[in-house]
Amino acid sequence: MSTGDMSATGGPDGLHFRRYSPPAARTLRESVRTIYTASYVDAIASGHSFDSVEAFMSRFDAYSASPEFDMVMAYHDGRPVAQAWGWRLREETRWWDGLHSAPEPDFTREDGHRTFALSEIMVVQDCGGQGIAHATHDELLAARTEERAVLLVEPDNTVARRAYLHWGWRAIARLRPNWNDAPQFEVFVKDLSRDMSRRQSS
DSSP states (O other): OEEEEEEOSSSSTTEEEEEEOHHHHHTTHHHHHHHHHHHOHHHHHTTOGGGSHHHHHHHHHHHHTSTTEEEEEEEETTEEEEEEEEEEOOTTOOTTTTBSOOSSTTTTOOOSSSEEEEEEEEEOGGGTTSSHHHHHHHHHHHTOOSSEEEEEEOTTOHHHHHHHHHTTOEEEEEEOOSSTTOOOEEEEEEEHHHHHHHHHHO
16 A cells, blocks of 8 residues: 655655555556666666666565565656665564674664664666655655664765765664675664654654
């Protein structure tokens, strides 16, 4: 199911969001593919197997099979132009497998309510530079009730690193996931409880 249209709090006029449950997200598989191919043009063209459309869609199928999966899609004048998704980490999660060193004791401890893993955020190239990525990021996280969010960024992706730091994330460690051909990533973390407190007091 979808929770319906939501007006944007940032980005250009005519931008709206819809939030999708796992079953509803899977019905949008072609839209997910279209946004990816129009967003990661250079990565796909590089020929790296991890960035291929087939590998990406295989990961999407695996992620969206989880009942914890949460996806927001952005529409500009009715056209899907951006998407972001993630899921709550379960107590028995293997998300932290491959972490080089924990920044503090119990950092990787999960209880099924502590952490939201932001997996993907992307905007089609012809709509870049309009604040759509930030607005989609904020829309996805605004409904989350976990203490924190985590995400992975390739260290040489300077544009993404700069954006996440500007949006209140902190780089805290490095991790190589157990996916086929996965590169090494930086782990970023964001305090969601602080964001929630600010929203409640405003």
